[in-house]
Amino acid sequence: MARISGNRKVETVALKEVQPLTGYIRGGVTALASKKDYPVYLDETATLFEQIGVNLASLLPGASSTKSELVV
Template sequence: MAIAKTNAVRLLDRLGIPYELRDYDVDPDDLVAESVARKIGLPPEQVFKTLVARGDKRGVCLAVVPADCELDLKALAKATGDKKIDTVSLKEVEPLTGYIRGGVTAMACKKTYPVFLEETAELFDVISVSAGIRGVQILLAPADYIRAVAATIAPIAKPKA
């Protein structure tokens, strides 16, 4: 089966960034990033999920953290320069990004938002992020991802409670 070219993939092609696509079976009842990691054969700390947050001063931003972690809101607020920040409601995700839950990526969003990437991403040769649709992940070098989305590196993840 040919994997559809998403806007995220087109962006990487335009930038001349090498990547690998991995597709997986989607279970609408199980969209957690750890399951995606298992399905594509990567450890969860190498598979990154993209969360949409809104700060009191700087507005909407994207936080990209490993599958086996949760977003540290205090750390993200510190990184963005906001006093208070929180993730947006699920119903706001698609209008803001153009992507549905389980398919959110910082690449080729509807609008350009500041992107904050958990610093542990740089420990790997390859990381995995959503290709912008459920069922397809993009594997690429962290430095290439950082360049593609102009990400700021920051310690924004914490172990799951």
């Protein structure tokens, strides 16, 4: 992931930094339907599906993105 994204290294965010960074509580964070624009990298097999479901727990049940809404 680091090489593909042009970074030296990548790592997960510490739990205490999740809400201040993303605006979401733990368990409500999703890269495909966030409030802010973050770079998202998907495997090319994601293009095989017309829709990709997004699990936002109780925040927005049943959300999904169409293929045309994703930058691939």
